[in-house]
Amino acid sequence: MSTLKTQYHHGDLTKSLLDSAAIIIKEQGVESLSMRKLADTVGVSRTAPYHHFKDKNALLCALAEQGFHEQERILNSLKSEKQQATETFKKYVHAYLEYALQYSETYDLMYGRTLWKAGNPSDSLKTASKQTFKAWIDWVEELQEKNILPNNNTPLRIGQTTWASLHGLARLFIDGIYLDKEDLSDMVEQMIKNLCSTST
Amino acid sequence: MSTLKTQYHHGDLTKSLLDSAAIIIKEQGVESLSMRKLADTVGVSRTAPYHHFKDKNALLCALAEQGFHEQERILNSLKSEKQQATETFKKYVHAYLEYALQYSETYDLMYGRTLWKAGNPSDSLKTASKQTFKAWIDWVEELQEKNILPNNNTPLRIGQTTWASLHGLARLFIDGIYLDKEDLSDMVEQMIKNLCSTST
DNA sequence: CTTCTATCTTGACAATGTCAAAATGAAAAC
DNA sequence: GTTTTCATTTTGACATTGTCAAGATAGAAG
Structure with missing residues (x-):
């Protein structure tokens, strides 16, 4: 009954594996995560x-899936703040990059x-990613209506290129091409200017 | 003396390895390239x-390096065509994506x-990539002078975000997130609109 | 012909992903 | 309370991989 370890039946091995794996990849990178x-x-x-x-693929899919849920949480949290949509968008861009890094x-x-x-992305991973993408496109449509994102194409296209x-x-x-993180916020600001209809 | 194989000394193993490796990764992906x-x-x-x-890393670095040289060749070839700079830029964007895919x-x-x-990127790979990047930034500066790319920031920043x-x-x-290549040229066109100062 | 040296080979080892079969123990059926 | 069942975990095994160390080979240089 005690929650202590070293028992034959582990308790909640699934969760333990996910938690440990998350820590390992965060600290040492995916390539140094071995099943053993x-x-x-x-x-x-x-x-x-x-x-x-x-298999290993399935474990990684589960980790990725958690990420999608987290990302959706971030978007919803930002959207629930009452403020100018422009402001929300800018914050989202910063938040997106922050999460990614x-x-x-x-x-x-x-x-x-x-x-x-x-x-081999699992079905539930595909579902999660599609859902996140759809939420994004829907929001892009709103932003277009408010003239924050350009109106010269469909929400899908604008959403695709903006996200890209x-x-x-x-x-x-992430991949180590740009190393100087000092420059990041500068670059994000410029990116926002590139993306928004209202060039400042 | 004959160029036929199955001799103890292979002739030009270095080149053979690079050539075969290039074919293998192109046809089956990097992850299925094994040294053996x-x-x-x-x-x-x-x-x-x-x-x-x-080691394997060094082989891959050499392959990447070839890629940089090829990419620089593409840029130079396009720049040497006598035409409107806007046209050259658009062609470059398309060419960039085509090469990437x-x-x-x-x-x-x-x-x-x-x-x-x-x-562990080799020194010569780093050099090649820096050189390619510098050529890009220099060109961005030209494009800014011609009002093709936005002037609201330095060539470095605009170059970074545009390239990003x-x-x-x-x-x-490439990574299999977007699968429908039918949409590619559409998306590239939209991307060009996003990037250029003169929104059409 | 001998020696040298660049080139290539065989043997070996550890790390990894993962399958199959056996062991274990908690819960359900009796 | 005993037996049966089944989910959970383990041990054993195998193929693939990157790579090192030591030896073999052959063409070039003397």
């Missing part, structure tokens, strides 16, 4: 994780080739 | 490649985490 070391960290034998996740490894799983190209721009900036930092 | 299979493909023992490249695996090595974050946008678009396709 993870099992060891959690205090369980090599193959125990395979009874909770089909702070949880860069999770971000990489969410939007990187590991799962989407080299790997943010994503590109995020990736350059 | 590569050696086998080229018809040489497992460890022979290690006398030509310090056609040689997506090389592109990933050039600008992805494999080498820059998880790996292109890169982001490229990555979303």
